[in-house]
Structures are given as C-alpha cells and as structure tokens.
Amino acid sequence: MSDKPAILGNTPVFRERLPIVQPTLPPFEAIASQVEEILSTGMLTKGKYLRLFEERLAEYLGVRHAVCVSSCTLGLALTYQGLELKGEVIVPSFTFMATVHPLVWVGVEPVFVDIDPHTWNIDPAKVEEAITPRTSGIVAVHNFGNPADVEILEDIARRHGLRLVFDAAHGFGALYQGKPVGGYGDAEVFSLSPTKLLVAGEGGVVATNDDALAEHIRIAREYGNDGRYGSNFPGLNARMPEFNAILGLKSLEMLEENAERRNQVVKRIRERLERLPGLNFQAIRPGNRCSYKDLSVLVDESKFGLTRDQLAQALDAENIETRKYHDPPVHTHNTYRHLRERHVGRLPVTEWVAPRSLSLPIYSHMDEAIADGICYAIERIYAHADAVRAALVAHQ
Structure with a gap:
C-alpha cells in the first residue's frame, strides 16, 4: 500500500470511524444486582448508593465532603452561589463555556485572563495583575486534566x-x-459525564473541606429546601439518581487503572509524534500527573506545513474523529460581546493557542494498534503536507 494519506486517494488507516472518545465502562454483570435492587424497591433517588458514593469519593479525594449533583455545571453554579461571589471573578477564556456561564447566573462579571503558553492553564501572574477592589474570586481550570x-x-x-x-x-x-x-x-468541582475517566452517565461532584459550603450544596440541590418543605434560598433540582451513583461507584474502582493506562497510551503517542516538527503538547509540571481527559496537540503551520483545520480534514479522511476544544475561546462568544473591549489585546496566548489546538482520540482501554494507527496517519499526512494542502485548497 502506498504511504500517501487517504485524502490523496489512499485507503484510510481505519476502516471504521474512530471516535474521539469511548467511555471505559464496567460490564453490566458488575452492577446488575444493584440496578435490580433499585428497580424492585423503587428507590431511584436519595438512597444508600448516593451516600456510599459520596463517602468513597471523599475518602479518595482526601476531603471532608464530596457532594454529588446532577452535573458539573450545576455544581459550579451552586458553589459560586454558596461562596457568595459578587462583583468580578477572574477566569480563563481557554476553557469550556460551562466554567463561565454559572458566574453570570449568580450575577458576577467574568474577567478573562490569559493562559500559560506551555501548560495551557490559567497564568498566575496574569491573575494577580487583574485583581481590583471589585474582585471577589478566582476560578481556575485543570485543563484537559493537567x-x-x-x-x-x-x-x-x-x-x-x-x-x-x-x-x-x-x-x-x-x-x-x-x-x-x-x-x-x-472547592473543586468535577464532572462524571461519559467523556471523563470516572463515569456516572451524567453527574458532578463538589469536593470541599468547607463545612458550611458543603451544607449549602446539599440544601441547594434540593431547591433550597432544608427538609421542612420551605426554602431558605433559591436552589435547584440538582440531585444525582441512584443509578448514576451505582455506575460511579464501580467506575471509581477502575479509576487508578484507567488513569495509568491512559498515561501509558499518551506516552506512546507523544514519543512518536513529538518527532514531527510543528506538533506541540501540553507541559505537565514535574511531580504531577495529567488525567488526559483529552489529548490535545498544537499545530504550528509554519513548521508542520498544514493548519490545524487542514490536519483535521485529512484525519477525517482517515476515519479519525477530532475535536477543536475551547475554540472559539469564551471571551469571543456572543454571550460576552459586551466585555470584548475590555479584553482586546489582553489574551495573546489564548488567541494563539485556541485556533491551533486539536484533540485526538484517547480512551482508557485504547490498545497499542489504535494508538500506532493514529500516529501513522499523522505521519503520512505530514510527509505529504504540500500535496494535502494543495488538494484541500483546490476543493474549497
């Protein structure tokens, strides 16, 4: 077989579509008895499995409280509410919009600051520069699990x-x-959706050592009702169902194995792709471990020979799905257009990274053959970059 990429007429590296993510799930037999129990008893919410899941999470995370909610987004909203954030809160723009939207819901103005060019996380120096008398808080992100x-x-x-x-x-x-x-x-607020390493179907966790905040979240997830069928403040329905807790408990048992395996797969991919000019990876600080919820690369057209979008198109022809996460960055969304003048020229790293960031398929049970296939596809696209670019331009 020719080493030309599929976009130039060759057979795709993968015969079937390779998805960006595949959740690593337990077999049904591992949770069947618990699921049968909640179906037979009708205890579908606010039951023993939620309490057990919260206990196990708190133990794993080393915190006094792990409060489960129906989504990370609502967990953030209730946390912002419970901390009584007001005025301005400093936040990165290179993140998913759900980091920022709940700030607006609680009446706070987000102040976007730049990211570190190597870790792609919020830059502490830029945070300190942005503090004013109106600042009440900082929201940082463990971006892609870094x-x-x-x-x-x-x-x-x-x-x-x-x-x-x-x-x-x-x-x-x-x-x-x-x-x-x-x-x-x-507080730290986690997601348990199917794209994550710990999967509960849907759901979130607020982890904190603040007793008052934990109690606020517990009441807030019940509409603000403290059990007397009144409400102390405007809460929401943010309860996690028992089925999600059951799935989460089993997924928690698999977490360390899945994290180690994912890091092994990423190490294999990075060692091979880092040889190619123009592909750059996140820097992980010494002593830290990235979850690699996503495996993102930066594509430098001047060295790689193709733009991020051109590489994505060529990978699509190889049946490899990719994502352009955090592009466009949040400060450019229409939702925040009224703040654009404030941020003009203040986020150069974010505005350089976002249009060059491309997330590749990664999942905890990915085998070496799949990882090697992704690498081979990118290598042959790079080897024929000029022809690929010409073909894509011709079809515009």
Whole structure:
C-alpha cells in the first residue's frame, strides 16, 4: 500500500470511524444486582448508593465532603452561589463555556485572563495583575486534566482575601504532587459525564473541606429546601439518581487503572509524534500527573506545513474523529460581546493557542494498534503536507 494519506486517494488507516472518545465502562454483570435492587424497591433517588458514593469519593479525594449533583455545571453554579461571589471573578477564556456561564447566573462579571503558553492553564501572574477592589474570586481550570498551579493560586487568593474555585471537570485521574486534585482552594468541582475517566452517565461532584459550603450544596440541590418543605434560598433540582451513583461507584474502582493506562497510551503517542516538527503538547509540571481527559496537540503551520483545520480534514479522511476544544475561546462568544473591549489585546496566548489546538482520540482501554494507527496517519499526512494542502485548497 502506498504511504500517501487517504485524502490523496489512499485507503484510510481505519476502516471504521474512530471516535474521539469511548467511555471505559464496567460490564453490566458488575452492577446488575444493584440496578435490580433499585428497580424492585423503587428507590431511584436519595438512597444508600448516593451516600456510599459520596463517602468513597471523599475518602479518595482526601476531603471532608464530596457532594454529588446532577452535573458539573450545576455544581459550579451552586458553589459560586454558596461562596457568595459578587462583583468580578477572574477566569480563563481557554476553557469550556460551562466554567463561565454559572458566574453570570449568580450575577458576577467574568474577567478573562490569559493562559500559560506551555501548560495551557490559567497564568498566575496574569491573575494577580487583574485583581481590583471589585474582585471577589478566582476560578481556575485543570485543563484537559493537567493540574493547575494550585499552590501559587492559593497563595494569591489568601493574600488578597479572595475565594478560589477549581473547575476540575477533567480532574479525576489527575495528581498534583502525587495527590489527587480535589482538596485545593475553597472547592473543586468535577464532572462524571461519559467523556471523563470516572463515569456516572451524567453527574458532578463538589469536593470541599468547607463545612458550611458543603451544607449549602446539599440544601441547594434540593431547591433550597432544608427538609421542612420551605426554602431558605433559591436552589435547584440538582440531585444525582441512584443509578448514576451505582455506575460511579464501580467506575471509581477502575479509576487508578484507567488513569495509568491512559498515561501509558499518551506516552506512546507523544514519543512518536513529538518527532514531527510543528506538533506541540501540553507541559505537565514535574511531580504531577495529567488525567488526559483529552489529548490535545498544537499545530504550528509554519513548521508542520498544514493548519490545524487542514490536519483535521485529512484525519477525517482517515476515519479519525477530532475535536477543536475551547475554540472559539469564551471571551469571543456572543454571550460576552459586551466585555470584548475590555479584553482586546489582553489574551495573546489564548488567541494563539485556541485556533491551533486539536484533540485526538484517547480512551482508557485504547490498545497499542489504535494508538500506532493514529500516529501513522499523522505521519503520512505530514510527509505529504504540500500535496494535502494543495488538494484541500483546490476543493474549497
């Protein structure tokens, strides 16, 4: 077979579509008895499996409280509410929109700051520059599962008397200096959706050592009802069903194995693709472990010979699905158009990284043959970059 890429007429590397993600799930037999129990008893929510899941999560994360909710987004919203954020809150723009939207829901103005050019996480120096008398908090993100500079951010928050929340949506499986992320700042909020390493179907977790905040989240997820059928404040329905807790419990048992396996797969891919000019990967600080919820590369057209979008098109022809996560960055969304003037020229790294970032397929049970196939597809696209670019331009 010719080494030309599929976009130039060759057979695709993969006969069937390779999805961007495949959740690593337990066999049904592993949860069948628990599922049968909740169906036979009718205890579908607010039951023993939710309590057990919260206990196991708190133990794993090393925190006093792990409060389960129906989504990470609602977990963030209720956390922002419980911390009584007001005025301005500093947040990265290179993130998923759900990091920022709940700030608006609680009446806070987001102030976007730039990211570190190597880790792609919020830049602590830019955070400190952005603090004003109106600032009430900082929201940082463990982007793609790469732990943020938590201790530096904690020091900044402490010195300025600010609240600190970590959007840890990608965080299960990530380690900061050998410890699971989860116990830093005022709270860390995780996602349990199917794209994550710890899967509950849907759901979120608010991890905190703040007793008052944990109690607020527990009441807030019940409409603000403290059990007396009134409401102390406007809460929401953010309960996690028993089925999700059952699935989450089994997924938690698999988490360490899945995180280690995913890191092995990424190591294999990185070692091969880092040989190609113009492909750059996230820097992981020494002593940390990335969960690699996503495996993203930066495509430098001047060295690789193709733009990010051209590489994505060529990979599509190889039956490899990709994603352009965090592009466009949040500060450019129509939702925040009223803030654009404030941020003009202030996020150069974000605006350089976002249009060049491409996430490749990654999942915890990916075997070596699949990983090698992804690498081979990219290698042969690079080897014929000029012809690929010409073909794509001709078909525009």
